[in-house]
Amino acid sequence: MPVVIRSRVRAPIALYDAVHAEVLRRSSGTVEGLVAHIGVPTEEGFEVIEVWESAKAFEYYTETLIGPVVATLSAGHTGPPPETTTEQEQVRGLLIPGASIVI
Secondary structure (H helix, E strand, O other): OOEEEEEEEEOOHHHHHHHHHHHHHHHOOOOOOEEEEEEEEOOOOEEEEEEEOOHHHHHHHHHHHHHHHHHHHHOOOOOOOOEEEEEEEEOOOOEEHHHOEEO
């Protein structure tokens, strides 16, 4: 069942930029199970909204790619750790015409 994941992160937008660039480098822009990804700046940091084919695909991605990337980029950081709030919901509908995706 497709899910939408919303993560609000209290951290500098530079962290999003660095994580995003490293994930693209490590994955060559292809992440199995990821349907759509949007990253936006907020007053507190940034928000990531993603659609996944399943919660299991998101969990695997977080454990095997995002977790290690964030750990690597956070090594030696002296400020407070990023504060993340994550919500998960079932997708009721999704249409991305240019990619021929309809859920």
